[in-house]
Amino acid sequence: MKIIVAIKQVPERDAQIRINAAGKWIEESGLQYALNESDAYALEEALRLKEKHGGEVVVLTAGPERVGATIREALAKGADRGLHIDCADLTQRDALGVARLLAAAVKPENPDLILTGLQSDDLGQGQTGVILAELLGLPHSSLILHVDKTETGFTVKRELEEGWFQLIELPAPAVLTIQSGGNKLRYATLMGIKRAKTKEVRAVPASELAADSSPVAVLERVSLPQKQKSTQMLSGSPKEAAAALVEKLKFEARVL
Amino acid sequence: MSGIWVVIEDRDGRVSRGSWEAVTAGQKLAALSGQSTNAAVLGAQTESLAAEVAAKALAKIVRIEHPLLAAYTADGFTLALQQLIAAEKPDYVIFPHTYQVRDYAPKLAARFGQVLIGDVTAIADGPLFTRQLMQGRLNGSYRHSGNGPCFVSVQAGAFRAAEAQPGAAAVSLFSPTIEPAQIRTRPSERFRDAAQTVDLGSAQLIVGVGRGIKDAANLPLVQELATALGAELGASRPICDNGWLPMERQIGSSGQTIAPRLYLALGISGAIQHLVGIKGSQCVVAVNKDPGAPIFEAADYGIAGDLMEVVPALTEAVKAARQ
Numbered sequence: 292m293k294i295i296v297a298i299k300q301v302p303e304r305d306a307q308i309r310i311n312a313a314g315k316w317i318e319e320s321g322l323q324y325a326l327n328e329s330d331a332y333a334l335e336e337a338l339r340l341k342e343k344h345g346g347e348v349v350v351l352t353a354g355p356e357r358v359g360a361t362i363r364e365a366l367a368k369g370a371d372r373g374l375h376i377d378c379a380d381l382t383q384r385d386a387l388g389v390a391r392l393l394a395a396a397v398k399p400e401n402p403d404l405i406l407t408g409l410q411s412d413d414l415g416q417g418q419t420g421v422i423l424a425e426l427l428g429l430p431h432s433s434l435i436l437h438v439d440k441t442e443t444g445f446t447v448k449r450e451l452e453e454g455w456f457q458l459i460e461l462p463a464p465a466v467l468t469i470q471s472g473g474n475k476l477r478y479a480t481l482m483g484i485k486r487a488k489t490k491e492v493r494a495v496p497a498s499e500l501a502a503d504s505s506p507v508a509v510l511e512r513v514s515l516p517q518k519q520k521s522t523q524m525l526s527g528s529p530k531e532a533a534a535a536l537v538e539k540l541k542f543e544a545r546v547l
Numbered sequence: 548m549s550g551i552w553v554v555i556e557d558r559d560g561r562v563s564r565g566s567w568e569a570v571t572a573g574q575k576l577a578a579l580s581g582q583s584t585n586a587a588v589l590g591a592q593t594e595s596l597a598a599e600v601a602a603k604a605l606a607k608i609v610r611i612e613h614p615l616l617a618a619y620t621a622d623g624f625t626l627a628l629q630q631l632i633a634a635e636k637p638d639y640v641i642f643p644h645t646y647q648v649r650d651y652a653p654k655l656a657a658r659f660g661q662v663l664i665g666d667v668t669a670i671a672d673g674p675l676f677t678r679q680l681m682q683g684r685l686n687g688s689y690r691h692s693g694n695g696p697c698f699v700s701v702q703a704g705a706f707r708a709a710e711a712q713p714g715a716a717a718v719s720l721f722s723p724t725i726e727p728a729q730i731r732t733r734p735s736e737r738f739r740d741a742a743q744t745v746d747l748g749s750a751q752l753i754v755g756v757g758r759g760i761k762d763a764a765n766l767p768l769v770q771e772l773a774t775a776l777g778a779e780l781g782a783s784r785p786i787c788d789n790g791w792l793p794m795e796r797q798i799g800s801s802g803q804t805i806a807p808r809l810y811l812a813l814g815i816s817g818a819i820q821h822l823v824g825i826k827g828s829q830c831v832v833a834v835n836k837d838p839g840a841p842i843f844e845a846a847d848y849g850i851a852g853d854l855m856e857v858v859p860a861l862t863e864a865v866k867a868a869r870q
Binding site: 302304305307308310317385386387390412413414415416417418421422424425426430431432433434449450451452453454455456457458459460461462470471472475505506507508509510511512513514515516518520522523524525526529530532533534536537538539540541544546547 | 621622645646649650651653654656657658660661662663664665666675678679680681682683684685686687688689690691692693731732733734735736737738739740752758776784785787788789790794795800801802803804808809816819829830831832833837838839841843844845846847848849850851852853856857859860861863864865867868
């Protein structure tokens with residue numbers, strides 16, 4: 292089984308985010324980046340499927356040169372090779388623009404299964420996988436926690452709201468967007484990191500894949516959210532802050 | 548092209564709360580753009596759902612009915628709405644931002660060469676649509692620039708269901724053409740994994756723990772505080788994803804919705820999926836080492852500090868106050 296996992300490099304969870312001078316995006320200089328969390332779960336599911344059924348896991352990503360580090364991380368965890376869509380203007384493309392790039396790169400690979408995380412931790416749109424399926428003419432399902440291979444396709448466990456689930460059968464090839472928490476994530480081993488250095492990563496310029504990069508949904512401005520509540524911050528040592536809080540909860544909010 | 552269309556979703560056969568909120572958003576957009584607001588209901592039998600929606604100030608209600616729409620599938624819903632949109636040529640199509648909408652609305656929009664502006668929290672003149680970026684730490688203002696309908700989904704709670712204006716709308720039937728072979732996925736009935744034994748929904752005091760706890764070995768710290776308070780223990784998604792606490796203790800859109808007198812969020816950054824689940828809390832306290840964490844936006848009281856230090860101090864202070 293050939294599985295393509297579309298992954299994204301995003302600012303690290305604890306990174307200090309600043310708005311850039313133009314007010315249209317974040318300041319990228321000095322930022323630390325990491326593999327998007329639900330993409331890590333998509334990769335994990337792909338690696339488990341390969342261990343069970345054999346085949347190949349190809350990681351695919353789009354972005355500037357720095358995303359190469361995230362591809363290497365995925366290779367170190369066990370992916371077989373990487374595809375890097377070299378694209379300096381990723382943040383100026385909308386979900387359809389990005390999905391067009393990915394679709395053009397996926398097509399010649401003819402995979403049996405395409406996995407991606409359900410959403411990115413930076414833009415949080417949760418659309419790329421679904422649009423990718425539409426562009427490739429493939430069936431899809433989203434918010435998937437578990438994938439079983441069947442004779443003709445897959446049976447997947449889909450998360451619904453409020454603790455409900457559903458099983459979905461779909462034929463191969465298919466696109467699935469993976470929810471976090473379905474598996475325990477593996478760490479890269481030293482051997483894996485060593486091996487990753489010799490694995491193939493092919494770079495494809497974005498200009499060779501999809502010409503149209505003008506967005507339909509245009510991000511005009513980025514701003515800090517306004518506070519909805521006036522939060523009373525309690526300062527001092529942990530002991531002082533704790534004592535002040537209990538006092539407030541008892542006599543001001545009267546909830547204790 | 549004209550008009551605003553709201554796509555209604557049902558919950559157990561009734562119009563969902565999120566759908567009323569989407570109607571309010573549609574009416575707000577109508578006031579900004581001087582257009583009429585309409586609604587579509589989908590299913591195999593939609594009469595009662597349409598009757599419910601028809602009591603609002605809407606121009607038209609369309610019942611999109613087909614036997615193949617009995618159970619939700621992305622293929623079926625996309626085909627059905629594609630045909631209605633082709634016939635009505637709306638300027639805007641508004642959805643509640645639910646798991647179901649996330650599953651098919653991006654596909655539907657792409658079919659028209661458009662992009663869903665999803666999880667919108669506010670609509671301003673322009674129109675400009677606000678949605679959250681960077682896990683709620685920033686807002687982004689989006690403008691639609693395509694030659695086609697603008698697809699928008701609105702975040703749960705961002706618009707008020709009660710503000711949907713009452714009225715009387717005309718109802719008509721729309722029969723889309725769908726072939727069985729066009730539906731490629733086969734969904735099962737929904738199920739729950741195990742009988743839920745923890746009912747966070749009715750708990751009055753809840754202590755929630757998040758990533759800031761760093762290691763499962765540190766959980767007793769939080770448990771001790773919960774015990775001192777007589778509170779139930781809950782968690783944000785990553786804690787349950789890691790298996791540190793059972794899934795039934797998860798608070799948020801994929802877990803339980805809570806409405807306690809007091810909610811203490813410890814080491815929880817406040818992703819929107821979590822904030823949606825705690826909206827009903829009377830008093831929210833946040834402890835987080837990052838003073839810029841979005842959880843503070845939702846908190847009445849906050850302590851910016853390391854929870855390893857703050858939580859034991861809090862446990863002592865609670866014990867002292869209870870003596």
